[in-house]
Amino acid sequence: KDSYDITLLPGDGIGPEIMESAKSVLSALCDRCGFELNLREALIGGAAIDAVNDPFPDATLEACQSADSVLLSCIGGYKWDGNPRELRPETGLLKMRKSMGLFANLRPAKVLDQLIDASTLKREVVEGVDVMVVRELTGDVYFGAPKGIDTDADGKRVGYNNMIYSEGEIERIARVAGDVASKRNGKLCSVDKANVLDVSQLWRDVVTDVITDEFPDVDLSHMYVDNAAMQLIRWPKQFDTMVTGNIFGDILSDEASMLVGSLGMLPSASIGESGPGVFEPCHGSAPDIAGEDKANPLALILSAAMMLRYDLARGEEADILEAAVETVLDQGLRTADIKQEDDGCKLVGCIEMGKAVADVV
Ligand code: NAD
Ligand code: IPM
Ligand code: MN
Numbered sequence: 001k002d003s004y005d006i007t008l009l010p011g012d013g014i015g016p017e018i019m020e021s022a023k024s025v026l027s028a029l030c031d032r033c034g035f036e037l038n039l040r041e042a043l044i045g046g047a048a049i050d051a052v053n054d055p056f057p058d059a060t061l062e063a064c065q066s067a068d069s070v071l072l073s074c075i076g077g078y079k080w081d082g083n084p085r086e087l088r089p090e091t092g093l094l095k096m097r098k099s100m101g102l103f104a105n106l107r108p109a110k111v112l113d114q115l116i117d118a119s120t121l122k123r124e125v126v127e128g129v130d131v132m133v134v135r136e137l138t139g140d141v142y143f144g145a146p147k148g149i150d151t152d153a154d155g156k157r158v159g160y161n162n163m164i165y166s167e168g169e170i171e172r173i174a175r176v177a178g179d180v181a182s183k184r185n186g187k188l189c190s191v192d193k194a195n196v197l198d199v200s201q202l203w204r205d206v207v208t209d210v211i212t213d214e215f216p217d218v219d220l221s222h223m224y225v226d227n228a229a230m231q232l233i234r235w236p237k238q239f240d241t242m243v244t245g246n247i248f249g250d251i252l253s254d255e256a257s258m259l260v261g262s263l264g265m266l267p268s269a270s271i272g273e274s275g276p277g278v279f280e281p282c283h284g285s286a287p288d289i290a291g292e293d294k295a296n297p298l299a300l301i302l303s304a305a306m307m308l309r310y311d312l313a314r315g316e317e318a319d320i321l322e323a324a325v326e327t328v329l330d331q332g333l334r335t336a337d338i339k340q341e342d343d344g345c346k347l348v349g350c351i352e353m354g355k356a357v358a359d360v361v
Pocket of ligand 1 (some may be wrong): 090264295
């Protein structure tokens with residue numbers, strides 16, 4: 001196969017700018033490598049609320065499910081923060097993940113030598129770090145019922161969500177993590193809060209059973225999430241693959257981005273048992289810099305590389321794209337988030353960074 005249907009979801013904030021950069025890069029890659037991507041755009045998040053009053057319209061679900069793969073920028077913004085829950089951009093993102101069955105989110109935090117000084121941590125701490133966070137994506141306190149804000153007997157409000165995992169949900173994410181770990185260096189750390197939470201005790205028991213039974217060669221350890229947050233900063237090289245629930249994974253992956261130097265460098269792959277995946281940077285819509293051509297498009301471009309590798313079986317082209325990103329960093333081009341004072345590098349905007357990558361693929 002040398003022609004693929006790709007649905008692009010530009011979303012909100014910096015989303016449209018970084019998508020423009022990614023599009024120019026993908027088109028250059030297609031020219032160089034002799035395959036075709038039929039790109040079509042669909043609405044999600046605030047853009048979809050404004051257009052059709054629905055953060056994840058049925059037409060978008062259809063456009064995603066009928067594609068070979070989906071590339072998503074980011075959603076959200078101040079404009080919609082006061083909306084009722086069902087009309088929030090974030091609700092659209094969660095609906096997309098749930099309705100497409102994207103229960104596994106792979107978030108690689110790989111430190112590039114060119115960016116060691118972009119991290120706020122010491123060189124010897126971050127140099128050579130290569131961590132893969134396997135985050136469960138369709139369960140946990142994000143989706144648990146009951147949820148809401150009610151009024152108690154004293155007339156005071158109570159807000160609540162339910163942290164809940166079924167055995168089946170834990171088994172399937174443990175299998176993904178076991179598989180990922182066995183293709184890396186065989187070390188897997190499961191992160192939970194089993195000292196306090198019943199849901200975490202089940203998590204720990206089920207992960208242990210799945211890995212012991214199905215991945216006997218994987219070296220499994222367990223860590224409490226508070227300690228894991230600290231250990232990631234203290235000595236991140238102790239970790240290879242980590243597996244954790246939805247909310248712990250959300251937080252730990254943003255934390256891991258600062259090992260790499262910027263949230264603007266972290267890609268991700270959201271995948272299910274079958275059907276197209278969604279490839280999305282870990283960052284949000286960065287409303288503080290939206291529309292200013294300051295955003296780093298590399299997290300989205302690296303997400304496109306994950307799309308090529310995982311959904312289109314184009315591993316060679318994914319390698320070319322990742323190498324092109326390193327080449328522009330070698331050339332000394334930096335967006336503001338990865339620029340250091342006196343580093344001798346050239347400050348560039350989002351569009352110029354995209355063009356530079358497109359030039360070297
Ligand atoms: P954020 O990730 O948007 O931004 C956090 C900080 O990182 C900001 O200072 C921002 O400027 C910077 N940053 C993020 N991406 C960058 C990039 N590519 N280049 C340069 N700098 C970058 O998180 P936030 O400010 O907490 O949230 C803003 C909005 O994004 C909220 O509405 C939130 O719900 C939403 N959000 C969406 C996603 C998503 O679409 N997957 C993820 C996280 C947050
Ligand atoms: C992410 C984001 C989302 C999440 C929000 C916007 C719903 O933070 O993709 O990391 O929490 O999953
Ligand atoms: Mn997040």
